Amino acid sequence: MANAKGSRRRFGSVRQLKSGSWQARYREPSTGLLRSADQTYRTKRDAEVALTQIEADISRGQWSDPDTGSVSFGEYADAWLRDRKLAERTRERNEAVIRLHIKPTFGASTLADITTVRVRTWRGQLLAAGVGEPTVVKAYQLLRAMLNTAVDDELIRRNPCRVKGADRYDVPERPVLDVAQVLALAEAVDARHRVLVLLAAFTTLRFGELASLRRRDIDVAGRVVVVRRAQAEMQDGKLFDKAPKSAAGLRPVAFPEEIAADVEAHLVAYAGAGQDGHVFLGPQGGRLRRSNFRDDWIKACKKAGVGTGVHFHDLRHTGNTLIAAGASTRELMTRMGHSTPRAALIYQHMTSDRDRALADRLGSMIRQSQADQGS
Numbered sequence: 001m002a003n004a005k006g007s008r009r010r011f012g013s014v015r016q017l018k019s020g021s022w023q024a025r026y027r028e029p030s031t032g033l034l035r036s037a038d039q040t041y042r043t044k045r046d047a048e049v050a051l052t053q054i055e056a057d058i059s060r061g062q063w064s065d066p067d068t069g070s071v072s073f074g075e076y077a078d079a080w081l082r083d084r085k086l087a088e089r090t091r092e093r094n095e096a097v098i099r100l101h102i103k104p105t106f107g108a109s110t111l112a113d114i115t116t117v118r119v120r121t122w123r124g125q126l127l128a129a130g131v132g133e134p135t136v137v138k139a140y141q142l143l144r145a146m147l148n149t150a151v152d153d154e155l156i157r158r159n160p161c162r163v164k165g166a167d168r169y170d171v172p173e174r175p176v177l178d179v180a181q182v183l184a185l186a187e188a189v190d191a192r193h194r195v196l197v198l199l200a201a202f203t204t205l206r207f208g209e210l211a212s213l214r215r216r217d218i219d220v221a222g223r224v225v226v227v228r229r230a231q232a233e234m235q236d237g238k239l240f241d242k243a244p245k246s247a248a249g250l251r252p253v254a255f256p257e258e259i260a261a262d263v264e265a266h267l268v269a270y271a272g273a274g275q276d277g278h279v280f281l282g283p284q285g286g287r288l289r290r291s292n293f294r295d296d297w298i299k300a301c302k303k304a305g306v307g308t309g310v311h312f313h314d315l316r317h318t319g320n321t322l323i324a325a326g327a328s329t330r331e332l333m334t335r336m337g338h339s340t341p342r343a344a345l346i347y348q349h350m351t352s353d354r355d356r357a358l359a360d361r362l363g364s365m366i367r368q369s370q371a372d373q374g375s
Contacts, residue, residue, distance in 0.1 A: 011055045014047040022047035029058050062157070071155055073114060074107035080146045087242060089232040094142060096235070101126060101139040111150050116160045119143070123166055133169045140166045174311070177201075177318045179369040181306050185315075186262075189300035193293065195259070195266040196280050197300075199225065200315035202362050203253045204335060207312055208232060211288045212241050213279040215271055220264045223359065224252045227337060231287075239287050249337045254356040256363030322365060323358050 012026035021040040024047040028035055037054065041047040057063040077098055086094065105122045106114055119140075126136045144161035151159050177185075182201045186194045196210055208230035217226045228250060229241040244250045255263070272278040282292040293312075301310050323335070335355060 012051045014044055014051065016044070024048075024051045024054070026051060026054055029063060070110045070112060071150075073109045073111055074103055076111060076150065076155075077103065077107070077146055080149055087232075088240070089234060089242070092234055097135065097139050097142055101131065101135065102143055106143070111147070111156050114147065114160050116162050119160050120163050123163060137167060137169050174314050174317050175307075175309065176321045177306060177310070177314065179322070179365045180373065181304065182315065182318065183366070183369060183373075184304035185300050185306060188303035190283075190296045192266075192270045192281070192283070193296055193300075195262050196288075196293075197315065198259045198262055199255060200312065201319045202259060202359070202366075203255050204316045204319040205253065206230065206316060206337075207290065209337075211278075211280055214276050215267060215279060216275040218263065218267065218279060220260055220267070223255050223257060223260055223356065225255060226252045233289065239289070244337070251335075251337055252355070253335055254359035256359045256366060258363040258366040319362070323361060 012024060014022055014024050016022050017040065019040075021042060022044050023040050024037040025034055026037075027033065037047075037050055041050060054063065081091070081094060081098060084091070084094075105125075106118075123136060123140055126139065127133065131139075140161065140163070144159060144167065147156065147159045147161055150156050182197070186197045189197055199205060199210060200207070203225055205225065205227060209227050212229045212231040213225065213227075217228060218224075219226075227244070229243060230249070231239060232242050233239050267279065270281065272281060278287065280288045282288050283296075284292075286292075297312055298308060301308055320335075335358065
């Protein structure tokens, strides 16, 4: 392989190969094994400069095995996702994003092949292909997280996901309804969904939280709904209840006295049997799903004249906006079930009397709206 030409140095050595190119060799810092640089050089001087750079990297603790970057990204991504502790629905969503939007570009590459230029180009191509910006942001965040782990595993030296602003997007402003529009929607929707609309707006519970409510979770006399779980749906249609992500999600939420009679009437007419019966059921008596509620919602929006661009989740946004002026940030975050590093303490220290006062404020808005309509 090599002729007799060589050069001994304090660190490593260089030698000329039969091809005429020069090879740099050194001992790995971790094993002491002799290895060659990952490329050959045109001149002896170039090989010596490369050895000097390798020696400097080792002395600074920045040397990494050049072969580690040859790990298949596709295999690494599979192992990365498999080793994550994730909720079932979150795992399914992440797997879909990786399969549909990351692997088609990077699956056959090695970790070392992924550069910032390739990441920037990939992101631009997804947006140009019409993939929604939230999905592109999610894909970028997942890719960056995987490559952060690869850096920790010392498989690559630095993360190539360095595209400024690629990890976030501006959420479009959602519509805010007034109380009269909420009441109009409650009148326009199918009778079995009337209280679903009222509670969504005046307790700001999410659809999944409402769909998982049982009779024992509602205290009509005390005007309190207790959120203990949230319903989630897999892509194959499987439904399951999941625990809140944090203590902030497990919470009592007061509702206005003005809708207490509606809640009580709903429990009599439409809720499942027994204390563990679901409060809200689908049209055929099964579990409430977004799919078996969507058509009724669209028809109600048209009938109430609020427009087809209003989403059910906008009721939550509406309720939070209505009470925001009369609530502290701490009270509002607790009522919404938002999670922060202090979410558990916030939940434990908020008093039910104060939350009922917020609900009473919503009640006064309902009375005013009803009075305006009656005049």
